[in-house]
Amino acid sequence: MELALRRSPVPGWLLLLPLLLGLSAGAVIDWPTEEGKEVWGYVTVRKDAYMFWWLYYATSSCKNFSELPLVMWLQGGPGGSSTGFGNFEEIGPLDSDLKPRKTTWLQAASLLFVDNPVGTGFSYVNGSGAYAKDLATVASDMMVLLKTFFDCHKEFQTVPFYIFSESYGGKMAAGIGLELYKAVHQGTIKCNFAGVALGDSWISPVDSVLSWGPYLYSMSLLEDKGLAEVSEVAEQVLSAVNKGLYREATELWGKAEKIIEQNTDGVNFYNILTKSTPTSTVESSLEFTQSYLGQAANVFVNMEEDFMKPVISIVDKLLKAGINVTVYNGQLDLIVDTMGQEAWLRKLKWPELPKFSQLKWKALHSDPKSLETSAFVKSHKNLAFYWILRAGHMVPSDQGDMALKMMRLVTQQE
Known part of the structure; x- marks a missing residue:
């Protein structure tokens, strides 16, 4: 899944991407840090566990990448590929037909796609014992990757760093965000951590x-x-x-x-x-994940015990720590419907929740010249909630303009 992720038309060329890029186990390929450039590689996060990442430098016509935020995108599943699905189907510079995407987030941020947990997408393991089995391992693996990334790419240590996510990726983003907050304060990771955004997220x-x-x-x-x-x-x-x-x-x-x-x-x-499609949700999810490097189904199976565990308490800790938390949800999503999101939000123990709840929402328009409402938003202190209209589970795919506008708002560019 992307939470039982739907059957997706992953192009055959994408399966050959490691060969096209000249990637091998442990490979790191780099270019000078100029706008429009890309960097990708592997990080050994544990013994026999290797995580793949892919970075695009922002391509704004008005600003240097150093003046724009860095956004890390985490896909759902667990087992959905960020470098594949999130990149080519949602927010990357090219769509799955390799045509330029008009609503790419790259025009407002540098983008870091990470295939996690290990075994997802181009990330891989040597041996079944190396798969992650819980959120704690997922988060600790990501700390190794982020420390390596920011140590090697010091140009991003001072720019605002946001974690955006979708589906099960939101659950991972919450756990990763809390551990990153601790690491930054302990001085083990040098970055300007600015917040997490939980999209159609499997929080509860x-x-x-x-x-x-x-x-x-x-x-x-x-x-x-x-x-x-x-x-x-x-x-x-x-x-x-x-x-x-x-x-x-x-x-x-x-x-x-x-x-x-x-x-x-x-x-x-x-x-x-x-x-x-006539294929059931669960069956189609496994067919999708197995078609993409053949490992992601094993990722889901190994995380099965952790899958239904709630992480509302982690979101509470994020809010208590003063971390900016954004929740956004597609109106037409069922698997993580807005009613369910609102239900767990009401369970937060955050002292400011009553004030947040009493606020009236504000209408948003993706096109300032249009009278058509694209979303509603409610925000108080370090919590914001976006109701994205006419969007399903994959908000950027369904409402690209509004998703881009939301990202700009979250990263304080509007």
């Missing part, structure tokens, strides 16, 4: 599952009997999570998806207004 899986039925019912995609069936299995997921039976909860999550597909004539979990 059970809150998503519990909201699936009511959301679909409100959109006329479930009737009474179907709602009852979905609600029943959702309660089973809740019971398993409350008992700490997280592997069982993951299995029940898959069961809930199948019940929804049966009752909705195969609703697309990533955008309820578009039709999904």
